[in-house]
Structure formats: C-alpha cells, structure tokens
Amino acid sequence: MKSLVTGATGFIGGSLASALVERGDSVRALVRDPVRAQALSERGVELVAGDITDNAALKAAVSGVDRVFHCAAILGDTPNPDIRRVNVEGTRVLLEASADAGIARFVYLSSLAVLGARHHRGTDETAPYELAADAYTNTKIEAEKAVREYSTRGQLETVALRPGFVYGPGDRLFLPRLIDGLVTREFAYVGDGSKLLNMVYIDDLVQALLLASDSPKAAGQVYNLTDGTSTSLREFVTLLSELLGVPPPTRQIPPPIAWAICYVLEFATRVTRSTKPPRLNITRMKFLYYNQFYSTEKLRRELGYAPRFTYREGLPPSLKWLDEAGLQPRGNAVPARARPG
DSSP states (O other): OOOEEEETHHHHHHHHHHHHHTOEEEEEEEEOOOGGGGHHHHOOOOOEEEEEOOOHHHHHTTTOEEEEEEOOOOOSSSOOHEEEEEEIIHHHHHHHHHHHHSSSSEEOOOGGGGGSSOEEEEETTSSSOOOOHHHHHHHHHHHHHHHHHHHHHHSOOEHHHEEEEEEEETTTSSHHHHHHHHHTTOOOOEEEOOOOEEEHHHHHHHHHHHHHHOOOGTTEEEESSSOOOBBBBBHHHHHHHHHHHHHHHHEOHHHHHHHHHHHHHHHEEEEEEESSSSSHHHHHHHHHHHEEEEEEHHHHHHHHOOOOOOOOHHHHHHHHHHHOOOOOOOTTTOOOOSSSO
C-alpha cells in the first residue's frame, strides 16, 4: 500500500506518516521545503517538493499512490491572506489530481468547526453546516463540501473526518497556549467552566484516519471524531494545573461581559488590520464558552472506532513531550512530576 500525506511536516500529518511507516506502508509526503523535512526522510518517507496549489507537483505526488490523506491546512485564529488559497483551492486541485490518477481512497481531515459556533449537546453528522465569523471555519466548510461532491458525483471515493481539539506529543499550538495562560495566571473561565470539550488524543485520531482509509463502509461518509467523553473544561484544566504544579484558576468572567469584550477586540483588530489575534476572540470563545459535545456513535458503529485515551491518560505523555522538546511555558519549566516514566 502506498499513501500520500499532505501536511506531513505538521502535528497531525507527521504523526500519521509515522504510523503508516510503522505498519509497513510506503509513504510519500508533499512538502514545500525538502531541506526542512529531513526528519520525514530519515523515517523512510519519500519527499515530493511542491505547493498544495501547484498542479504539476500534485500530479507527481499522486502518481502511483493508492491512498491520499489530505491533512494540510492553515489553522488558527491569526488572520492569513493565504487561508482560502490553501484550504479551499488546494483541496480542489488535489481532488482533481487524485481523481485523474485513479486514487482508491481520499481521506480528508475536516473539523467539527463546520457544525457552527453554538452549543452542541450530542450533535451528529446529520446536522447542517453553519457559516461563522472566522475564515478558518468557512474555508473548512467549503473544502469539505468539495470533497463530498466528488464522492456524490462518483469521481472519487472520499471520506471526511471531523476532529475537535487535537492534543498529544507533537502539539505546538493548543496545549502550549493553554499552559502559558495557566502559568502566567492569565487564564479565566467564561462562566463556571462546566462547558464540555470536544477533545481527541493524537493516537486516537491517527487510529480513526487509518480506519477511514481501510474500511469499505467509510466510502462517501463523514464522521465526527472526539474521545467520546463528557469532559468539562474545568476538569481538564484542573488536572493540567495539578500536573504543572500551578494553582488551578478560579477567575470567572460572566458570559455577557466576555462576549462584549470579544466583539470589541475583534472590531479593533479589523480596524487596525492587525496580524495578531485579539486575546479574546470568537475562536477562543468556542473553546471557553460553548458546550462542544458531539456524537461519535456513527464512527464507532460503522468503523469500530475505540478511543484509548481520555485526558487523564493523554495529558502526562503530552507534557513529557513538551518538556523534552524544550517547549516550556513562559518563564517556567514543566515540573518533574509531569514527566512519567
């Protein structure tokens, strides 16, 4: 089996590429700079240089490949003029190249963000798309629609997976930001912290990607993906604080005040054309305020998905990796008790 992975120099794509190599697959990665991707080459991954919108590079990348895992995307809440070119146009060009090459299965890494910034209390895959105020959500909706259209028209066998907040060894975005807020005592709950999270540990996400690639039942389908637990933000943050050896946060901001601050800061960012996201913005309010509990029953029932990590099992190895990688929170080090083994 030969697989192409886009976004292989990133957190999720890199973890997936390693798992594919470990199970004996032949793996190819599309990378913008092969020199900076030598770690992949050292793991046995074949490198193809090119941009996600470069048609010639994509044709070379998909040649002779059985499966495509499309993990490349511009993430986060920082304004980026390339976000639509990469997230939407790049997906369309890759879909076309994959269809022309006769790829057997195209697995797209989508996001639960496509279901909207609102309270979710068991939302399943039948829920409609909901456009949002942030470019990331809207580009992921547009890209996922394109992926599903190729399947509906019979041009390409596709599967779309929608993970929530992904964490684990290799995460340089989600946990480091949260840890920084805890260590500097800047973190505050919006409300009482009882809102539910949509977490998934990296190993469970990779498991789901492999299932989506291999299972005949997955053809043409879309799946929500979390660890399946009803974990509150306060539970997660309290354990994280204990592992870090810092006092658990107690500050609470009433939701109406938090929303007012959010909109004022968002407006100021647009007016000043700042390239930095405001401290409190719509993307971060999703994490702090909205209940984010989604049904994963379809993924379990159809593909046999069985997550092995809750936050209690996932946080210790995540912190150990951050420590070993030298990615310490600002002005502090992860204490020894956060380093199991």
